[in-house]
Amino acid sequence: MNENDPKTDAELDALLASMADDERAELLEEHRQLEKDLLRLADPLPPADFVHRVMQKVAAAPAPAMAPRDVALAIFITAATFTAGVLLFVSRGVGFEGVGLSFADTFIHVRELVIGVGSAVEAVWRTAAVPVAIGLTAMLVSSMVALKRLGKVAA
DSSP states (O other): OOTTOHHHHHHHHHHHHHSOHHHHHHHHHHHHHHHHHHHHHHSOOOOTTHHHHHHHHHHHSOOOOOOHHHHHHHHHHHHHHHHHHHHHHHHTTOOHHHHHHHHHHHHHHHHHHHHHHHHHHHHHHHTTHHHHHHHHHHHHHHHHHHHHHHHHHHO
């Protein structure tokens, strides 16, 4: 017998029509529970160590080699960036002899920036804002740890 056979559907409809309301409701509830149980059986839960086993397989698998297209793209990006940098220097009127001077000037500016940031941190430290913040944070963390331990002992 086929499930979608019209004769079977007609027989089922006739059987349901001949049943009393409470019997029909009981049969439909039983059918619903069976469907729910079947759905649970069809989709079992993964084992408890599923993620751990998958991560072991991933760690054991060799790293894939870079595709030749990716290598070519990396070379192209590097060459384009280098060319853009050289063109930037040339467009500012700096020849190849001035590139070294530009780098030296950049390093001097970075040195001044580091000295300025260091002076700012020193000023903040001297006004005691950072030590007070560190002390308050330590006090808060130690209080939270003590309360957590007290909660475990009380339970």
